[in-house]
Amino acid sequence: MIMPSPVTRSQPGGPALLEVEHLTMRFGGLIAVNDVSFTANDREITAIIGPNGAGKTTVFNCLTGFYSPTVGRLTLHGANGPVLLERLEAYRIAQLAKVARTFQNIRLFQNMSVLENLIVAQHNKLMRASCFSLAGLFGLPIYRAAERAAIEKARYWLDQVNLTDVADINAGNLPYGGQRRLEIARAMCSEPVLLCLDEPAAGLNPRESAELAALLCKIRDDEKIGVLLIEHDMSVVMKISDHVVVLDYGCKISDGSPDHVRNDPVVIRAYLGEDDDDVTASEVLAAAPAVTVTGGRS
Amino acid sequence: MAYFLQQLINGLTLGAIYGLIALGYTMVYGIIGMINFAHGEIYMVGAFVSLISFLVLGAAGITWVPLMLAIVLVISMVFTSIYGWTIERLAYRPLRGSVRLAPLISAIGVSIFLQNYVQLVQGARIKPLPPVIRGGFTLMGDGDNFVVQLSYLQIIIMLLTVGLMVAFTMVITRTDLGRAQRACEQDKTMAALLGVNVDRTISMTFVMGAALAAVAGVMVTMYYGVVDFYIGFLAGVKAFTAAVLGGIGSLPGAMLGGILIGLIESFWSAYFTIEYKDVAAFAILVMVLIFRPTGLLGRPEIEKV
Structure with a gap:
């Protein structure tokens, strides 16, 4: 062999x-x-x-x-x-x-906006910052700051994959190539x-x-x-x-x-x-x- | 006109309660695709807990209404949340990944269990509660001495419902838990790969649904003043009808469906026969299922070829 x-x-x-x-x-x-x-x-x-x-x-x-x-x-x-x-x-x-991964067939959250797809990927950090969403519900500063950081990170990756203009449309409506790039950006947002x-x-x-x-x-x-x-x-x-x-x-x-x-x-x-x-x-x-x-x- | 207005007020009150219960159905369906038939029983447990809390608080000498109401709400929400969490943990989670019918049958079993359990420990007789909140506004009198009443309790029910629905919508759209729930709804595997604890998110969904049902239970106890172990069945099925009418899986749909069912029921009782008010509600269920299975606000499922 x-x-x-x-x-x-x-x-x-x-x-x-x-x-x-x-x-x-x-x-x-x-x-x-x-x-x-x-x-x-x-x-x-x-x-x-x-x-x-x-x-x-x-x-x-x-x-x-x-x-x-x-x-x-x-x-x-x-x-x-x-x-x-x-x-x-x-x-x-x-x-x-x-470890982050993408799939052969695209698995985005189709009914969420492009930006939200990237924020879901930062779920753990946000969950911890918001004490399991309690702080988020009342809009406490600690959560606001974490959320701003998450959006900032998402924006950085949107720039990297050229999707900044379409950040607010539903991920399912992106063209195929855009969906592929968004998957990579999403994986990268989970650090x-x-x-x-x-x-x-x-x-x-x-x-x-x-x-x-x-x-x-x-x-x-x-x-x-x-x-x-x-x-x-x-x-x-x-x-x-x-x-x-x-x-x-x-x-x-x-x-x-x-x-x-x-x-x-x-x-x-x-x-x-x-x-x-x-x-x-x-x-x-x-x-x-x-x-x-x-x-x-x- | 006065008669109509009175029915409108009654219908909206009833609809608010149905809407709160319907939210629990539609949320659970959205996230794991299962009809939680035990949800009506959760609401019944909430009503019983509130009844007991009212009596205990009354005996303890706490009679200032806002404080009483706040304590009762918190106690019943906590209790039903524990029930909701436990039921999911014991009866549904072990069956996840099994055939679709299995958790459904399990839910019916839980529902029968809870009814009999409450009957056993609380007795089968109807339990009365003396009115907690009395009085109200008299809006207008009529020639026939018909008076339109808007009681303080009805105002509280509607305000509380609107407040809860707003808070609830905020949780779903703004917070991270809500985002995780929507992500799990669309693709649980992918959500898990991004670090979302899917099991915990599903548990939280049950807890939230149960807490909303508890509020409905508290309000019904105060509104009608009677509770028995069987109220969960009918209220549960009507709220389910409301969820289907609005489009199961859609949160605004559940609220809209609840209000519509409340209005239909109240107008039917007022202008036709009160005996057949349930028939009216369920006829709606049948018609929706035949003519518009996705409901009023539900998304039709598009299969891509």
Whole structure:
């Protein structure tokens, strides 16, 4: 089995931001993710790529508390020390571990205004400031100040994603590209240390994709957080990623810099398919049924 | 004309009470998509608690009406809130994620349980309460010696209802709890991912609904002066009708529906037969369900293809 040593770029001495160790997720007889280990660092964009059905979204679902993994440990080294993500409920992951995510299909609060979507993301801070809304009900100064700060933060992110003019319209009425950007802004308003994006460029035109890539680089460099990215658009992935993890049929088949991955024969095989008798390929994909696919499966 | 005006006043008073109960139905439906059939019983418990508090306060010598009213309101709101919270915790939360019908049946069970429990501990006989607030304005006399009365109690009921509805709307639209509730209503998973404690938000919804029902219970106790263990059923079903008429899930709809049902009932009793006033209210329910299932202010569900 080919397992190139993972590139670790974290600061010397410090552990990586996210450590995924031996993650396995089984649904009955189906093994969606099989013994996957990788790390993601802060100030880096880590891309998870792979053909459809490779288990990328399942990894995200394990990270954000949707699924509890069958086997494995997910450690996040955030500001509050190491947190084991697999033991937390979904809302605690956002509160305590500060992991935010977006979805493949857009999940905004459609009937709330754009601004309100961003304020909901700051729920925990506001709840604490308002003593569970009591102070908010009576309009006490302590809540007013917290609310102003929340709006200020929301406004900053609206500027970042160019949605300031439409702050008061319902999120459901935004055009598609705007909704995608709003999802990222909303995730950022929850002040994450790790931002997980599930196919943020899906359905965007080339210009919007380029803008998105610039935004993600800006988030990485200015906010100094880790970005975990699932993406099929290779032009985006190869341009902005610092580190790429490739999954196929639930197994990790490659891990390294974009250049390393691009030239890795196993990855090429997984994407383009091959009907040869190469030992390495059949070994890597042994867990899966017939892989001889003609044409790309991306 | 005088007769009409009197019925209008009575109808608005009744409607205010229905509106308060209807808010509880519509909120719970909005957030977890379930009709809380035990809500009428919460209101009945609120009425009983208020009756007991009035009697205890009277015995303790506290008879200054504003103070008495304030204490009774607080006590019954606290008690029913605890009931609301407990019911959600024990009877509904374990069934969340189960089939849609399960919490509904559980709610009916809770409703039967509460009725029988109150009957057991308080007895089945009607409990009277001497009038707490007397007097009122005489608005106009008629040729036939018909006098339009607007009692102080009716004024208090309407003012209190309007005040509560304003406060309630503020909570939903302005505060963070309200925002969390609206977020949970639209997408619980996403709300949880943004750090909203969904279970606690749902509990708070039940607590708020129960507190509003308690206020309705206090006012009914004072208005009619009688309480028994069975009042929750009819009031609950009528408030449910009000919520459906206004559009279930819509808060302004619940208030509007409550007032309409109150008016319909009071005018029907005045101009037709008082025996059939319930028929009028429920005929409305049937007609709304047939001709306009989304209610007056409800949003139609648009399925995107």
